[in-house]
Amino acid sequence: MxxxxxxxxxxxxxxxxxxxxxxxxxxxxxxxxxxxxxxxxxxxxxxxxxxxxxxxxxxxxxxxxxxQLGILSRGYGRKTKGFIEVKEDSTAEEVGDEPLAYKKIYPEIPVAVCEKRTLGVETMPEVxxxxxxxxxxxxxxxxxxxxxxxxxxxxxxxxxxxxxxxxxxxxxxxxxxxxxxxxxxxxxxxxxxxxxxxxxxxxxxxxxxxxxxxxxRYAKPVGPREYLPSKWSIFAGIADPAPFFEAAASLGSIQEEVVYKDHQVFTDIQLLDLEQQAKSMAGDEGFLTTHKDFVRLQSHLRQLPNLENHLYYLPMEMxxxxxxxxxxxxxxxx
The missing domain is CATH 3.40.50 (Rossmann fold)
Structure with a gap:
């Protein structure tokens, strides 16, 4: 049917x-x-x-x-329109999670978003x-x-x-x-x-x-402390989270797995729920997510101190x- x-x-x-x-x-x-x-x-x-x-x-x-390299993207999931050059202090809401992730990893290169690609090419800094x-x-x-x-x-x-x-x-x-x-x-x-x-x-x-x-391949989790938790609550809002979950399984005991939709925009309720979960976590517990999800959460972390203290992401490279x-x-x- x-x-x-x-x-x-x-x-x-x-x-x-x-x-x-x-x-x-x-x-x-x-x-x-x-x-x-x-x-x-x-x-x-x-x-x-x-x-x-x-x-x-x-x-x-x-x-x-x-x-000199540059990156131009549409900026999927952003709440803005037109050409915007991505800065390190931009938010995912302004420029999209993927462009922001590029800028965080490679701050020295120009990254921009524009839904009209010809306008984007012609407005980009010279590369x-x-x-x-x-x-x-x-x-x-x-x-x-x-x-x-x-x-x-x-x-x-x-x-x-x-x-x-x-x-x-x-x-x-x-x-x-x-x-x-x-x-x-x-x-x-x-x-x-x-x-x-x-x-x-x-x-x-x-x-x-x-x-x-x-x-x-995945590298060591990046987070607030050098020593890593042994118990993980993992979540991902990407199109195909299976490889991430598989890699996370080798890092310790998985307490919970949560799958969000691709390019998930976290609601206030979801953020408060994560903060409350983090508040009850012991020292050997933590959240693990993808780099894309991390950059979407990053602008909220100052208001979520417990989550900030327990949140790690897993770097990936091709x-x-x-x-x-x-x-x-x-x-x-x-």
């Missing part, structure tokens, strides 16, 4: 995105390109949780050369390379390169269009990608697994694409399973 209910909306959504893409392909709708800055689009075909943010962070942290976060479907801008993320466990080519599935456009949209970044891979991949993924890409792109395989040098060689040549 659910498939019948979602079939027609999915069909209509597919038709709309198909026509829109064709209008850009035929030049009726115009894609603007820029000689400077060099624009690298990071995006996906499916909604949420495909590893775009870890990829953007990886590129900034490991960039080869002396280029050599601009990472356009979550912009694969924003075809009003033609980037120098487009990197499309797809999770290993839920590849885009097995998915369906919204609302039947999670695809923002047909899987055949992968033809516009310059490379596919496979995220959240197991630490060891067989040739057969790589071949199967490559075949899935090829069926939709009709041409071979560079494919790079990556994983994620890494290449193999072919890291080949990736940078490819990026430098394109």
């Amino acid at each position: 659910k498939q019948l209910i979602t079939f027609l909306p999915s069909l209509l959504f597919g038709l709309i995105t198909y026509v829109r893409n064709k209008l850009f392909d035929w030049g009726i709708l115009v894609s603007k390109s820029y000689e400077k800055p060099r624009i690298i689009v990071v995006g996906n075909l499916a909604v949420g949780g495909t590893g775009k943010s870890p990829l953007v962070s990886y590129l900034v942290k490991n960039w080869r050369g002396d280029d 050599d390379v601009l990472l356009l976060d979550d912009a694969f479907q924003h075809r009003s801008i033609k980037g120098s390169l487009s990197l499309v993320c797809s999770t290993f466990s839920k590849p885009f080519y097995t998915d369906q269009l919204m609302p039947q599935g999670r695809l923002r456009e047909s899987a055949k949209g992968i033809v516009r990608a310059d490379a596919v970044i496979v995220t959240r891979c197991p630490a060891i991949l067989t040739k057969e697994q790589k071949s199967n993924f490559a075949q899935g890409v090829l069926r939709n792109s009709k041409e071979e694409k560079p494919i790079f395989y990556t994983g994620v 890494y290449f399973i193999d072919q890291e040098e080949q990736f940078w060689d490819w990026l430098g040549k394109n």
Whole structure:
């Protein structure tokens, strides 16, 4: 019954995105390109949780050369409009959680939000390379390169269009990608697994694409004290919290797991509830969350002293399973 209910909306959504893409392909709708800055689009075909943010962070942290980098995002979940340059003391309500997280990690680079990407590019402080976060479907801008993320466990080519599935456009949209970044891979991949993924890409792109395989790893929790609690209450408001929960399970005894919606905006009641829970915690107990959730909570912590004293977050980073040098060689040549 659910498939019948979602079939027609999915069909209509597919038709709309198909026509829109064709209008850009035929030049009726115009894609603007820029000689400077060099624009690298990071995006996906499916909604949420495909590893775009870890990829953007990886590129900034490991960039080869002396280029001045910048990040431009829509600022999903913010309560503001227009162009805003992100500051270290900005709030998630003003600029969105992901842009604020970037700025907290890399305070030296310009980060901005703007729902109109062309306006954002033209208003950004001058940079050599601009990472356009979550912009694969924003075809009003033609980037120098487009990197499309797809999770290993839920590849885009097995998915369906919204609302039947999670695809923002047909899987055949992968033809516009310059490379596919496979995220959240197991630490060891067989040739057969790589071949199967490559075949899935090829069926939709009709041409071979560079494919790079990556994983994620977690560092020591960051929080108010050096010594870590042994008992954790964990919560996450991200699209795919499973890897976070799995990593948290290795850190001690899990007392409670709470899943919020992606980009959760914590209400006053939820904040007071967390504060009351923290007030009753012993010295060996703590809250553990993701970095994105932490930056959404950070502006409230001065009014929540018990939560501030018991709240930790788990840093995460992307890494290449193999072919890291080949990736940078490819990026430098394109």
